[in-house]
Every structure is written in structure tokens, then in C-alpha cells.
Amino acid sequence: MDSQVQSFAVANLRRRPVAVETGGFVAGFNPDTDSPYLNYATPLPGAEPTERDVAALISVFRERGLLPRLEFAPEAAPGVAPALRAAGFGTEAVHEYLVCTPSTLTPAHSADAPRVETPATDEEYAALDAALAEAFGGVFASSAQGAARLRRTQQGGGAVRFVRDPQGGCAGGASCSPPAEDTAELSGVGTRPAHRGRGIAAAVTAALTGAMFAQGTGSVWLEYSGEGSRRVYERVGYRPQGTRLYLSMPPKQRP
Known part of the structure; x- marks a missing residue:
């Protein structure tokens, strides 16, 4: 791998x-x-x-x-x-890094799982970019360029997904690159602090991974930032590879 x-x-x-x-x-x-x-x-x-x-x-x-x-x-x-x-x-x-394949993907099917959506408007892409900036503690600032990069990912064969907060804004989300070499990289999984612990990261990860498999990609890989996030990804079906x-x-x- x-x-x-x-x-x-x-x-x-x-x-x-x-x-x-x-x-x-x-x-x-x-x-x-x-x-x-x-x-x-x-x-x-x-x-x-x-x-x-x-x-x-x-x-x-x-x-x-x-x-x-x-x-x-x-x-x-x-x-x-x-x-x-x-x-x-x-x-x-x-x-x-961890890898998921179609045979290991285990998306949640509970009735209370967060509803995952694909951004469609400039406002939704900007809201997701702002949510990710907050989720990652200011490592990068939200910007029009960041929102545009997310849109290009979605339009260029990759995938972008998010979960709304109760007020209609963005609670969290992530993106996955367009495939290459029969694999794709899922990155930037982030949830605003006020909405953590509600299954958003797992739901978004599963949705993005499934979207890549629907395109015929043989695997999806990602890196994790701590044991908590690793456990989330492993529940979805990701396994250590390298x-x-x-x-x-x-x-x-x-x-």
C-alpha cells in the first residue's frame, strides 16, 4: 500500500x-x-x-x-x-495512515445519525470553510480562496460533505480528493467544538468514503490526529496500513 x-x-x-x-x-x-x-x-x-x-x-x-x-x-x-x-x-x-476498502466500510444506520449533505451554494461552501477553520483551532483562516478550493474538489471528481447545525449553518464536514492510482485521500475532517460528540465526523467520513467507492475507487486512505479520531475512523472501517x-x-x- x-x-x-x-x-x-x-x-x-x-x-x-x-x-x-x-x-x-x-x-x-x-x-x-x-x-x-x-x-x-x-x-x-x-x-x-x-x-x-x-x-x-x-x-x-x-x-x-x-x-x-x-x-x-x-x-x-x-x-x-x-x-x-x-x-x-x-x-x-x-x-x-489508515485505509478503508469496500469490504471494510461500515457506515452507521441508526435513525439519529446526522444528515450528511453536499454543498451547493457559495454560502454553504463558505460556511464549511469557516467551520473547518474553527475546528482546527485557527491553523488556517477561513477565506474565499478556501471555499473555492472546496468547490473545485467537488467539481473536479472528488467529494465534499457537511452536516448542518440546528440553526442551518455548518457544524462540520470534510473533503475527499479526486481518485488517482485507484485510491483517494480523505482529509480535513473537522467538527466545531460546540457540536462534537454527536457522530458528525463518523457520518461525514462514511459518506465521503462511500461516494468514492460508488465511483469505482478501490480504497480510500486518511491520516488521523489522535487516538479519539482513530477510533472514529476504525468504527467506519479504516485499518492501519503504513x-x-x-x-x-x-x-x-x-x-
């Missing part, structure tokens, strides 16, 4: 508004934001970069004024992490 997830990461970055390939790496950029979480690189499966390859990759970020940063499944390219660390990259995080590594160049190490 590591090679499949890594091949997906490559294909997904190639779909970015700006994609640059150099020395066995693909870097994907979103010109409307300088967020390091939306501007990063990943290696080709099996890549064995040289010192010159890594230097060229760093230059791709430097010329845009961005933090050199990568996300990848290390087992799919064992030679990459040592080469990056030799150049001064440090570890941001190591995240386990790890993803996040590396970046600390500012004091930048050339």
Missing part, C-alpha cells in the same frame, strides 16, 4: 495549479496561498536523489519564497529521507 499511496501523492500534486518536477521530485503549488500545508513536494516511488537533486528542489521553493517541505510514504522511497536530512531537513511529524513522513527545512538552515 505504501507504493500506491506514494503514487497517489505524486499524481495529486501533478494536479495542482502549478506543478514542478525536478530530480525525482514533484512539487505542487497553490498560488493563492503561502501555506506550507498546500505547497509542498513528494518523491517519485523508488527515487534516490543526489545532493544536486535536493539542492535543485530547495531552489524551486526558494524562488517562490516558500518553506521547502515534503510529505511522503518513506517505505516507498527509502533513499529520500537520508538525502534530505543530509541537506538540513528536519522531521515535522510521522503520521500513521506511515507518512513530513520533512521541512528549518528557517535557520535555509541557504
Whole structure:
């Protein structure tokens, strides 16, 4: 699964508004934001970069004024992490990823399960973007660009889902990328603090996963942020499969 997830990461970055390939790496950029979480690189499966390859990759970020940063499944390219660390990259995080297949998906069928919807209007996309910004504690600010990215995901073959709050706003939601390499990434599952503990994350996760399987995708994968969220995903049918590594160049190490 590591090679499949890594091949997906490559294909997904190639779909970015700006994609640059150099020395066995693909870097994907979103010109409307300088967020390091939306501007990063990943290696080709099996890549064995040289010192010159890594230097060229760093230059791709430097010329845009961005933090050199990568996300990848290390087992799919064992030679990459040592080469990056030799150049001064440090570890941001190591995240386990979970995978769901059609045979393991177990959506909730209780009568009181939250009703999951697909955004249709600009207002609904903006409300979901604002809800996710609050859910993630201000890691990113809600914006027109964020709402537009959610709409592009839905219109580009992925899926976006949300649950309304009692006042008709948005209590929480998430999105799933368009498929590639027979898999898709589900990300950004978030619920506003006031609405947590009501099954919203599980309902949205199950709905998005099922939507991808309805398109014929063979699996969906995601990363989790803590044991609580892991238990939610496991109840839906997700199982541990591997790890993803996040590396970046600390500012004091930048050339």
C-alpha cells in the first residue's frame, strides 16, 4: 500500500495549479496561498536523489519564497529521507495512515445519525470553510480562496460533505480528493467544538468514503490526529496500513 499511496501523492500534486518536477521530485503549488500545508513536494516511488537533486528542489521553493517541505510514504522511497536530512531537513511529524476498502466500510444506520449533505451554494461552501477553520483551532483562516478550493474538489471528481447545525449553518464536514492510482485521500475532517460528540465526523467520513467507492475507487486512505479520531475512523472501517513522513527545512538552515 505504501507504493500506491506514494503514487497517489505524486499524481495529486501533478494536479495542482502549478506543478514542478525536478530530480525525482514533484512539487505542487497553490498560488493563492503561502501555506506550507498546500505547497509542498513528494518523491517519485523508488527515487534516490543526489545532493544536486535536493539542492535543485530547495531552489524551486526558494524562488517562490516558500518553506521547502515534503510529505511522503518513506517505505516507498527509502533513499529520500537520508538525502534530505543530509541537506538540513528536519522531521515535522510521522503520521500513521489508515485505509478503508469496500469490504471494510461500515457506515452507521441508526435513525439519529446526522444528515450528511453536499454543498451547493457559495454560502454553504463558505460556511464549511469557516467551520473547518474553527475546528482546527485557527491553523488556517477561513477565506474565499478556501471555499473555492472546496468547490473545485467537488467539481473536479472528488467529494465534499457537511452536516448542518440546528440553526442551518455548518457544524462540520470534510473533503475527499479526486481518485488517482485507484485510491483517494480523505482529509480535513473537522467538527466545531460546540457540536462534537454527536457522530458528525463518523457520518461525514462514511459518506465521503462511500461516494468514492460508488465511483469505482478501490480504497480510500486518511491520516488521523489522535487516538479519539482513530477510533472514529476504525468504527467506519479504516485499518492501519503504513506511515507518512513530513520533512521541512528549518528557517535557520535555509541557504
